[in-house]
Amino acid sequence: MKPSEGLRVVVTGATGNVGTSVVRALEREPRVASVLGLAxxxxxxxxxKTEWxxxxxxxxGDEPRLAQYLEDADAVVHLAWRFQPTHDPAVTWESNVLGSVRVFDxxxxxxxxxxxxxxxxxxxxxxxxxxxxxxxxWPTHGWPGAAYTREKAYVERVLDTFERDHPQTRVVRMRPGFLFxxxxxxxxxxxxxxxxxPGHLFRPDLIPLVPELSGLRFQVLHTDDAADAYRRALLRDVRGAFNLAADPVVDAGTLAGLFDARPVKVPNAAVRGALAAAWRLRVAPASPGLFDAVLRLPLLATDRARRELEWEPSRTSVEALEEFLxxxxxxxxxxxxxxxxxxxG
Known part of the structure; x- marks a missing residue:
């Protein structure tokens, strides 16, 4: 790239939750000349500034076309990820893990x-x-019981090898909490x-109780705030991983406040058993293994992103959840x- 020109950025998974926010963040960035969204x-x-x-x-077999799209790119933001079908992890492995390997190659x-x-x-x-x-x-070995966490951990190992073999490429890994x-x-x-x-059932007058589970503490971030961190990471000479999350930490009390409900202690095993039954019957798409993973996720310190990216979330976790609901x-x-x-539907 010549100094007088702007950056040409390629974004995979550009039509998803994070991708649409990243594309719009780059649209507003004067140092970015063009964006190619892949989906x-x-x-x-x-x-x-965006083409598709x-x-x-x-x-x-689609590798030649992918390589063609990456020619002359100044940066690639790899966001593409498939959550479903949880009943067929070979499908998500092909898309998420092997798809990531194809992008890195x-x-x-x-x-x-x-x-x-x-x-x-x-x-x-x-x-x-x-x-x-x-x-x-903190170690990145994921939780073995869920395809999502296994695949995210495996791609971290793939990136370790990529960084060793291609030191000329500056690699940044974003590790956000839940994005809404x-x-x-x-x-x-x-x-x-x-x-x-039915989404309209998520009304305060219809949810009088919220289950209080052991280990139910997690972090949330508005997707647009995550996209701002991606934009900053593209433009600054930084490498490595960045944790992203907003305050406060979300727990049963926080969720109860959103619904004007009362938190009630419920055994984890009871909730997991009901979820496992619904998943086996293909009534619920989220696997019980993902439930197990959520209860074990660590809480993240975001000092590095705030210091090196000069990043601050513009919304609290509660505001992000309110907007999502x-x-x-x-x-x-x-x-x-x-x-x-x-x-x-």
Missing amino acids: RRSPRLSPA AEVDLSMA AVAAARVPVLVYASSVGAYSPGPKDGPPVSES KEESASEQRRIFLGRFF RGVRSGGGDATDPLAGRRV
């Missing part, structure tokens, strides 16, 4: 100078819920509760296939 299906979105191309990272072949990868709190090994939050040095925005509400309802769960009730969405807005 399985082109969206109806038309952000300034269709690529299915799970398809072996293409980055190496095109000699792209910067790679920013969407890791997750789910990559971390189980950690403390009540002690000090963990830094980016109003436009992602319908997609996330479908992913975790099922296509036919508003979207669930109204069928909030966006003009992409993954984020299609629907109250049911």
Whole structure:
């Protein structure tokens, strides 16, 4: 890239929850000249500076086309990730793990100078819920019982090898907590509760009780705030991992406050048993292994992102959840296939 030119950025998974926010953040960044969004299906979105191309990272044999799209790129932001089907982990492995390997190979072949990868709190090994939050040095071996956490941890190992073999590429790994925005509400309802769960049931007058579970403490961040951290990581000479989360930590009391409900202690085994039965019957798409993982996720320290990226979330975790719940009730969405807005279906 010549000094007078702007950055050419390629974003995989550009039509999803994080991808749409990253594309819009880059649209507003004057140092970015163009964005190429890669997705399985082109969206109806038309952000300034952005073009679209269709690529299915799970398809072996599509590597030449992927390499072509990465030619002359100044940076690649790899966000593409598939949550479902949890009943067939070979499908998600092909898309998430082998798809990531294909992206990293293409980055190496095109000699792209910067790679920013969407890791997750789910990559971390189980950690403390009540002690000090963990830094980016906490082990990233995931939780073995859920495909999502296994795959996130495995891709971390793939990146370790990539960094060793390609030191000329600056690699950044973002490890956020749970990411929510109003436009992602319908997609996330479908992913975790099922296509036919009525979103309008998430009303305070219909939820008088919230289960208080042992280990139910987690961190939330508005997706647009995560996208701002991605933008900063692209533009600064930083490497390595960055934890991203907003305050306060979310627990049963926080959730009860959102619904004007009362927290009630419930045995973890009872909730897990009900979820496992619903998952086996294919009523609930979220696996019991993912439930186990959430109860074991460590809390994250975000000092490094605040210090080196000069990043601060603009919304609290409660504000992000309030916006998300508003979207669930109204069928909030966006003009992409993954984020299609629907109250049911």
